[in-house]
Amino acid sequence: MPTSADVARLAGVSRATVSYVLNNATAVRISEPTRQRVQEAADELGYVPHAAARSLRAGHSRMVLMPTPTMPMGALYSHVFNELQWALRRLDYTVVQFGSLGMSGDEAARAWAELRPVAVLAPGDGTLTPRGVHVLKRSGAKAVVTLGPQRVEGAHALLMDQRAVGRCAGAHLLDRGRTRIGVVVPREPGYETFSAPRLAGLRAATETRADARVVPLELGYDEPSAAELVARWRQLGLDSVFAYNDEYAMLLLRALQDAGVDVPGETAVMGADDLLLGRLLRPRLSTVRMELPSGQRLAELVDRAVRDPAGAPEVHPLLGTEAVPREST
Incomplete structure (x- = not known):
């Protein structure tokens, strides 16, 4: 196993210089030719610094x-x-x-x-x-x-703040005249941290409208689950749906089209995340774009x-x- 001493001998420098170069130290000024010579020697020998030893020092x-x-x-x-x-x-x-x-x-x-x-x-x-x-x-x-x-x-x-995502979607659907809104909640475990506040945000957006109704809809991320939900779609009496994200929205939109439900005529569909694939669908998917850092x-x-x-x-x-x-x- 090559050591820093081996690298130093091959490069013709001290072990301290090898340490400064390979650990990207900024406190000591090393010329570019020396830095390159050390790096080439380390590459030739197959030497890499020992992370645990560096941490101890x-x-x-x-x-x-x-x-x-x-x-x-x-x-x-x-x-x-x-x-x-x-x-x-x-x-x-x-x-x-x-x-x-x-x-x-x-x-x-x-x-x-x-x-x-x-x-x-x-x-x-x-x-x-x-x-x-x-x-x-x-x-x-x-x-x-x-x-x-x-x-x-x-x-x-x-x-x-995931509630902001739901509020944004709710405001958009209300502006479009939609008042009977389904909200897709993923069936898979672990999503509650994000899906619950998005649902709460949409409820908050509609709470001042006496004619508004919000219906949570559990959906698994697979085609049979979407087909099962869509089979009773018209019984639900919804005129719009906000899906947890664009992926769930695209899954549901495809199932609605397969069942002959007109989008957006009978049901408006909205997602979140603004994925490129949503823009390639027909109809193109409305969404909530998030300003992430x-x-x-x-x-x-x-x-x-x-x-x-x-x-x-x-x-x-x-x-x-x-x-x-x-x-x-």
């Missing part, structure tokens, strides 16, 4: 732990998380995704803490508790940040929290919404 790691959420996040959120990982890497953090499925509460926090991350970016889905935040900080985490519709005491929070901005928030671990937990509201009217409504 520094007193902390550069690992940002991102536990997997308990629910599928969908294409929109996956894009944001991918951007975030790239941005953190450019800030010299190592991003590690932790498979937390099957864990909950303090059990999950203890498992994360075993890896001694410098920061944890956890989904705000109820998995992390205030006690879990305490466990993580006692283990050396300088920043604990939640991303989702709920905040946790002791942690920084990047709040995404860039991955770079989120990474900078994490970095600031790491640099100031004694600072009071901050709450950042990060979600704006906009109705995007298209042919389906």
Whole structure:
């Protein structure tokens, strides 16, 4: 196994220089030719720094732990998380995704803490508790940040108000003269953290209208479930539907068309997330577009929290919404 001493001999530099170059140290100025010579020597020998040893020397790691959420996040959120990982890497953090499925509460926090991350970016889905935040900080985490519709005491929070999504959809459908509104709630477990506030937001948008009616509709993400729901569609007496997201909206829209239900004549259909595929449908899918922060901005928030671990937990509201009217409504 090659060592930093081997790299130093091959490059003709000191071990300290090798450490500065391969750890991207900014405190010491290294010329570009020297930096390139060290990198070429490391590549030739197949040497990489030992992350655990580096963490011991520094007193902390550069690992940002991102536990997997308990629910599928969908294409929109996956894009944001991918951007975030790239941005953190450019800030010299190592991003590690932790498979937390099957864990909950303090059990999950203890498992994360075993890896001694410098920061944890956890989904705000109820998995992390205030006690879990305490466990993580006692283990050396300088920043604990939640991303989702709920905040946790002791942690920084990047709040995404999912009620705003439902309010936006409800206002749009009411403006279109629709008053008998179905709301698709995913049948799959784990979605309640997002789907329940979206339903509540739509109810809030319609509460001043005496003629408005809101009907929750459970739907599994498969064609038989959509066909089963549509088979009793006309009995429900609905003139519109807001689906949990564009994917569920597209699934339902296809089933409605297969059953001969005119969209939007009999039933207006609206989704959320503004996915490209929704614009390719006929009729094109109306949706709620969410103004999410860039991955770079989120990474900078994490970095600031790491640099100031004694600072009071901050709450950042990060979600704006906009109705995007298209042919389906």
